[in-house]
Amino acid sequence: MRVALHAVSGRHPGAPAASCPALRRLTLEVEPGEQLAVIGPSGAGKTTLLHLLACALQPASGTVLLDGQNPWSLTTRRLQQLRGSLFLAPQVPPLPPRQRVVTSVLAGRLPQQGLWQSLRSLVYPTGIAQADAALERFGVSDKLFAHVDRLSAGERQRVGLARALLSQAKLLLLDEPLSALDPACTAKAVTTLTASARESGATVIATVRDAPMALRHFPRIVGLRGARLVFDLPSPLVTEELLRELYAQEGEPQPSLPLDEPSPQPAVMNWR
């Protein structure tokens, strides 16, 4: 899926009117099949960006285009169809605790299925071998019939990723998908995920807490800080100095600026 954001600002519905926007005038273009990692300190706006792309949050200003369509100008039905081609994997996957892993993984296919097929598959799961194969790729196939509430946080995240694999989404939005994994599992999981997305041609946008890991596994890195784009570069061009600057202000309050005040010029590679 092609993604284009032009001067997008975002504010959470629950945020006080006088508070800073969570994302400020972000311009970004991502080609179908590209894989990029979004990094930056806590509160930078990384999750907000994913929510805007998942059509879960409407921009306060600017334009979001997904495959050339503005989601907020579509009919409810078309918007639902568009949402069906996206997969948002939150940091803590929303898996029903008493559900078996196999059912949770197969639920990744629901947006692609009709209502009858979806309801039937909850009672008579089909595609168990498919779920098993997806879990195998993340090293958790032994949990196929386990209940979700018996999983560790890292196992739960890997089940969430297996579910993402089965979704056949054209845009995978992964919110710190590896935060509960140990280094060996992280490397395996991210390699599996990126290879699978390359096979299917899906676009991947992942927020990643571990910047060195992002640089190792993603060809393109977007740095956000204080709701603004700081850089958008191929990973080999992201220097230690850029990373130091990106994380330098961590924990300090950002100045309150009007929503439409222009950002300082970020380091942006021309991707065309």
Ligand SMILES: Nc1ncnc2c1ncn2[C@@H]1O[C@H](COP(=O)(O)OP(=O)(O)OP(=O)(O)O)[C@@H](O)[C@H]1O
């Ligand atoms: N539901 C919400 N209601 C109001 N404000 C919110 C909400 N979610 C996030 N925010 C605010 O929006 C800003 C950006 O938050 P966001 O979650 O996008 O940051 P982040 O970069 O993902 O941080 P982290 O790395 O800690 O997850 C923060 O100032 C946060 O307090």
